[in-house]
Amino acid sequence: MAKRQIVKIDEEKCNGCGLCVSPCAEGAIVVENGKARVIREELCDGAGFCIGACPQGALSVETREAPDFDEKAVEKHLAQTAGEYIPQICFNCGRNEDEVPVLPCRKKGKSIWVCTKCLPALIHG
Ligand code: SF4
Ligand SMILES: [Zn+2]
Structure with a gap:
């Protein structure tokens, strides 16, 4: 854990459209029960590529204590979800x-x- 940049999702604004899912090259965002969420914080590098994709303005990047970004975990995660690439x-x-x-x-x-x-x-x- 250390202070770093990570994506923040405003659930009030999110309508679950899913437009932020595939812009995340790490596959860190999923939509569940009609709301986007970061599936595992170590998968989010905080680069913010998802922000511009959100029509609701629900995404931002904040600086807070979070698990370190883990490139190895990303590789493993992407290998498991390869068929979901859009x-x-x-x-x-x-x-x-x-x-x-x-x-x-x-x-x-x-x-x-x-x-x-x-x-x-x-x-x-
Ligand atoms: S793009 Fe925005 S509104 Fe759509 S699921 Fe993602 S956070 Fe929610
Ligand atoms: Zn073109």
Whole structure:
């Protein structure tokens, strides 16, 4: 245990949509009984990739006492849950992250994914 950054889920705001589950590369978030939760704290590295995916603003990163992040535990966990991987899709061209890297972004209150091929056109118009 040490003070470190870790994801915080506001259960009041969470509607259980599940959009935060696959953006977490460590597979640390699950939805149970209609609410997202961190399945095991040692799987969450506190990087916050899930935050931008939440349409409810239910996710944040806090600094508090938590079990150390454990990369070995992540590897084991991902090996066990390999079949549950859902590739994210670019809202613009439909390519998925197996074809091209995708980034989370926000548009008109929605969380969307955009690929690196489409991003330059969005930036430059
Ligand atoms: S994306 Fe937000 S609202 Fe949806 S399950 Fe995750 S925390 Fe809950
Ligand atoms: Zn695209």
